[in-house]
Amino acid sequence: MSLVVQKFGGTSVATAEQIHRAARRAIREKLAGRRVVTVVSAMGDTTDRLIRLAREICDAPPRRELDMLVTTGEQVSIALMAMAIHAAGHEAISLTAAQVGLVTDSAHTKARIHSISAERINRELDAGRIVIVAGFQGIDPAGEITALGRGASDTTAVALAAVLDAEVCEIYTDVDGVYTADPRLVPEAHKIDRISYDEMLELASLGAVVVHSRGIEFGTKYQVPIHVRSSMTDSKGTMIVPETPGMEDIVVRGVTLRRDLARILINNVPNRPGLAFEIFDRIAQHHIVVDDIIQNVVNGGSEVDIDFTVELDDASETKAVCEKLASEMNVGTVVADDQVSKVSIVGVGMRSHTGVAARMFRALAAAGVNIENISTSEIVISVIVRREDGEKALRALHSAFELDKGP
């Protein structure tokens, strides 16, 4: 019997009526003869609210306690979803990550999934139940509750789909698919019918929050077809699939904005082997993700300036870590610039088309946007810009690559 994993995001279960609607979708699949596993996020803006509450109590809440707090949101919605299915006369059971055996590492607030046991879920499915799993949460080997990072219910869903060998993982959300840009920021954006895992992974990592990037990593690794679609309609959304030959015809598939970044600059670091290692090793010990590292030689070669970007939320911790290290090593000064954003263009077509960077920089120049840093990979070009220029840059690139003209 085929199995489907359906994930409902916070905006799709924000009210009792929406929970009933999600429940009806699950029941419909069940009645069509499929085994159904649903993954549910916290209702509406619950997670934001819980984080705000934590900050009202404490400036820097312990990460373990933050996870203990925020994961409660998903426990509420799975129970309500199970009740909605019961109310409609069908059998369902809600399960937390601990009950499922979804084991992560111990990196609180951004834990990574290590393993998932299919045993309990399969037992419940065999008993004819719809299984409802809490998104976003895990349990570490010591039994501590962990959270997988903002937006990570998608990752729970795709990882479950991989383990259960699902036919498809459906991501139900408040837009009807993946667009060429965030439709809230670029009203001319178009829905993309099919996109490759590689492109979607880059879009997601670079700011398209519609699917969590680590979910796409699981999708790629285990070749799970992912269907991103609206929870309000039955229309077909976006299929995330392996790359097919024609996909390279389109140069740029989408553009993204990562608004909340900070740039950390460490000046006058002695130019000798091992220092970059010491800096980034120390940052890694704090589970902080760094990006866009640049090193410039200064003072006739005797010193280097090193700078890199981090999530805005990690900026003060990163600065503190770097300042401590700088004073221990008696080197450099540390400066944090918390007013930067990153704008990117993504497309597998870049591999086979020339002049893409020139076209991008021309559009930014015409829009009067100053570029503070450029980074590239095979299918991405990104620039760091002032935060106030971010949306203008995004729109300029969307139209420069004619994404507003549609497929």
Ligand code: ADP
């Ligand atoms: P959910 O609660 O369903 O997880 P999210 O807010 O996490 O919903 O993701 C959906 C939102 O992602 C949309 O409302 C949209 O504003 C935003 N988004 C950003 N980039 C894109 C994109 N390229 N295509 C579609 N939506 C996008």
Ligand code: ASP
């Ligand atoms: N509720 C969590 C969040 O808001 C997880 C998710 O929605 O995917 O980040």
Ligand code: MG
């Ligand atoms: Mg989301």
